Amino acid sequence: MAAVSAADTAWVLVCAALVLFMAPGLALFYGGMVRSKHVLAIMAQVFGAAAVVSLLWALVGHSLAFGPDHGRLLGDLHLAGLGHAGDAIPGFPHLAAAPQAFTVFQMMFAVITAALLAGAGADRMHFGSFLLFVGAWVLLVYAPLAHWVFSPNGWLAHLGVLDFAGGTVVETNSGASALALCLVLGARRGWPREQMAPHSLPLTLVGAGILWFGWIGFNAGSALAVGGLAAQAALSTHLAGCAGLLGWLLVEKLQTRHSTTLGAASGAVAGLVAITPAAGYVNALGAIVIGFLGGVVSVFAVEQKVHRGYDDSLDVVGVHGVAGVVGTLLVGVFATRTVNAGVPHTGLLDGGGMHLLGLQALAVVVTVAWAFPLTYAIAALVQRTARLRVPHDAELEGLDTYIHAESAYDIGSRRVAGRMGA
Amino acid sequence: MKLVTAVVKPHMLDAVKEALDAAGIRGLTVSEVSGHGRQKGHTEVYRGAEYTVDFLPKVRIEVLTGDHEADDVVRTIVAAAQTGKIGDGKVWVIPVDTVVRIRTGETGEEAL
Numbered sequence: 334m335a336a337v338s339a340a341d342t343a344w345v346l347v348c349a350a351l352v353l354f355m356a357p358g359l360a361l362f363y364g365g366m367v368r369s370k371h372v373l374a375i376m377a378q379v380f381g382a383a384a385v386v387s388l389l390w391a392l393v394g395h396s397l398a399f400g401p402d403h404g405r406l407l408g409d410l411h412l413a414g415l416g417h418a419g420d421a422i423p424g425f426p427h428l429a430a431a432p433q434a435f436t437v438f439q440m441m442f443a444v445i446t447a448a449l450l451a452g453a454g455a456d457r458m459h460f461g462s463f464l465l466f467v468g469a470w471v472l473l474v475y476a477p478l479a480h481w482v483f484s485p486n487g488w489l490a491h492l493g494v495l496d497f498a499g500g501t502v503v504e505t506n507s508g509a510s511a512l513a514l515c516l517v518l519g520a521r522r523g524w525p526r527e528q529m530a531p532h533s534l535p536l537t538l539v540g541a542g543i544l545w546f547g548w549i550g551f552n553a554g555s556a557l558a559v560g561g562l563a564a565q566a567a568l569s570t571h572l573a574g575c576a577g578l579l580g581w582l583l584v585e586k587l588q589t590r591h592s593t594t595l596g597a598a599s600g601a602v603a604g605l606v607a608i609t610p611a612a613g614y615v616n617a618l619g620a621i622v623i624g625f626l627g628g629v630v631s632v633f634a635v636e637q638k639v640h641r642g643y644d645d646s647l648d649v650v651g652v653h654g655v656a657g658v659v660g661t662l663l664v665g666v667f668a669t670r671t672v673n674a675g676v677p678h679t680g681l682l683d684g685g686g687m688h689l690l691g692l693q694a695l696a697v698v699v700t701v702a703w704a705f706p707l708t709y710a711i712a713a714l715v716q717r718t719a720r721l722r723v724p725h726d727a728e729l730e731g732l733d734t735y736i737h738a739e740s741a742y743d744i745g746s747r748r749v750a751g752r753m754g755a
Numbered sequence: 756m757k758l759v760t761a762v763v764k765p766h767m768l769d770a771v772k773e774a775l776d777a778a779g780i781r782g783l784t785v786s787e788v789s790g791h792g793r794q795k796g797h798t799e800v801y802r803g804a805e806y807t808v809d810f811l812p813k814v815r816i817e818v819l820t821g822d823h824e825a826d827d828v829v830r831t832i833v834a835a836a837q838t839g840k841i842g843d844g845k846v847w848v849i850p851v852d853t854v855v856r857i858r859t860g861e862t863g864e865e866a867l
Contacts, residue, residue: 525804528806528808530799530801530806531801585800585803588803589800589803589805591800593800593801593802595801595802596802596803599802632802632803635802635803636803639804648802
């Protein structure tokens with residue numbers, strides 16, 4: 334075990350706090366996008382998921398993901414309860430940050446990934462059942478995948494799959510899981526005939542800004558040390574967010590003649606999603622291309638839900654899943670040793686041939702093949718036993734009063750329902 | 756006696772109020788309403804999906820006047836609220852049987 338570095342520990346702890354701040358950011362981002370009668374419910378789900386996932390991560394999840402390896406498939410319960418939180422993390426012999434800092438940083442990753450799922454089932458889930466669902470999900474779906482990719486002992490990492498901060502474990506995983514969740518739930522009452530426009534885009538924009546801010550910690554913290562790699566990841570992250578924002582707006586302008594604020598917020602998030610797996614492996618120009626393509630592709634991905642008839646309320650599949658796949662694959666194109674000397678295989682443009690691209694594609698396929706059916710089974714089980722979906726009249730009344738006996742605003746939204754066109 | 760009712764764009768309310776003040780009309784009632792005329796509503800775009808918003812925010816102004824002032828009130832409101840663009844609104848006049856000032860019990864035109 335390397336000597337504990339105060340600087341690296343401080344950096345990882347700060348980044349853990351930045352990633353935690355993404356949870357209220359996500360609550361605002363999502364909260365603004367739902368109708369005013371459901372805003373507290375979605376925010377409660379994000380905050381509730383943070384609490385449940387953090388505790389389960391401490392009790393079991395961290396140990397399953399980062400405990401001593403078994404067959405490159407899973408950790409064990411050696412670190413359960415974090416009773417040995419100061420012990421070295423298996424697979425990370427050169428980690429100079431305190432092990433507890435690594436643990437809390439990874440805990441926040443689990444929190445934000447699980448919280449993302451609330452967006453797919455927005456406006457129609459029981460609060461308690463959702464917490465039951467994400468609790469099971471984080472242990473059964475997320476923790477093993479985190480072991481395969483984030484732990485150097487995991488089988489995908491061992492093969493040479495590159496995922497700097499979670500293009501597979503966080504983004505593709507949450508997208509595939511979100512699809513399974515909304516298929517089990519079924520569409521919101523009235524969708525897509527009735528208008529379900531966002532009730533407060535300012536909230537969504539503030540939330541997107543907080544997510545962007547936290548994303549610096551998400552990606553730059555994944556260097557796990559202070560230094561050039563962390564700085565490069567921060568640079569790439571910001572540039573990709575900017576490029577994603579403009580990419581989305583460009584497509585939107587061409588398609589509808591308007592550039593919208595929701596498009597700007599969505600494009601920024603899509604760009605940030607796309608750069609997540611690549612942040613520590615690509616140069617600034619690569620980051621701009623990846624972010625831009627993330628934004629552009631997500632616009633088309635989001636349209637698919639209406640064409641294909643699945644009600645992914647807040648577009649977790651389109652924005653996180655698809656942009657995550659784009660970024661994960663593009664690592665195989667843009668990864669270069671000039672940015673990160675430690676990569677075992679470089680991308681297509683750095684003379685690495687198709688090898689890394691193939692590995693990245695494999696990682697995408699494995700992630701989807703793991704997350705989708707397993708999440709579907711968990712959601713279906715919770716639906717059968719604890720009723721994941723609320724009764725229809727609760728959707729009409731609004732989950733804020735039905736579940737929480739509260740309302741967000743003194744007056745209801747003045748928006749009167751119209752029809753959803755196109 | 757007449758009741759003049761006008762439905763106008765919300766941002767024209769101040770202009771209408773000032774014009775009525777200048778014309779010596781003291782009393783009016785204002786409420787926020789929503790609706791549409793022949794032009795229907797407008798289109799909003801959220802993540803590429805276009806929504807038609809059928810009911811646009813409007814302001815309803817009601818003025819009770821004597822029989823002889825009603826035309827002046829209508830003209831004043833039309834002049835102040837007109838932008839020439841679609842959605843400027845409408846004004847209509849209906850007869851009123853009885854008016855009572857609650858404070859004093861006065862009735863008819865004295866109560867206006």
